[in-house]
Amino acid sequence: MGRGPALKLLTATKTTQGYRRNDFDWCVEGELVHIGVVCARDENDPDGGCGCGRAFAGLNSHRATTTAMIRDVAGFTDEDYVEALRSSLEQQGFDAANAEHEAALLRALVRDWPVGAIVERRLDEIVVRQVAQP
Numbered sequence: 001m002g003r004g005p006a007l008k009l010l011t012a013t014k015t016t017q018g019y020r021r022n023d024f025d026w027c028v029e030g031e032l033v034h035i036g037v038v039c040a041r042d043e044n045d046p047d048g049g050c051g052c053g054r055a056f057a058g059l060n061s062h063r064a065t066t067t068a069m070i071r072d073v074a075g076f077t078d079e080d081y082v083e084a085l086r087s088s089l090e091q092q093g094f095d096a097a098n099a100e101h102e103a104a105l106l107r108a109l110v111r112d113w114p115v116g117a118i119v120e121r122r123l124d125e126i127v128v129r130q131v132a133q134p
């Protein structure tokens with residue numbers, strides 16, 4: 001039964017938005033997200049005025065969300081994931097040389113979390129907020 005491989009990946013979600021007063025979600029539900037760079041304004045404060053220290057960045061929308069869900073993305077390979085990261089970084093004018101490394105880090109990050117886990121970001125720390133029904 002070839003359902004194809006599925007990768008557990010970090011995706012945007014609205015689930016649990018509002019749990020924190022400064023939550024926001026400008027991403028497209030279900031799009032892939034990564035952990036973007038934090039600007040100087042917010043580098044020491046996940047609740048800072050910019051918001052990037054508590055945000056994940058949408059690979060397609062190039063927008064941000066404070067909530068991400070671990071989802072099984074069917075038919076997506078390791079190579080697809082690297083390519084998604086690479087093209088998103090390039091589109092935004094960032095150096096994409098680290099796309100493969102970043103993909104590996106993101107895969108490792110979510111490895112031990114169940115599908116349906118909602119995670120939030122506190123600067124360099126990604127923590128599980130809640131586990132929802134996927």
Ligand SMILES: [Zn+2]
Pocket residue numbers: 038039040041042050051052053
């Ligand atoms: Zn910022």
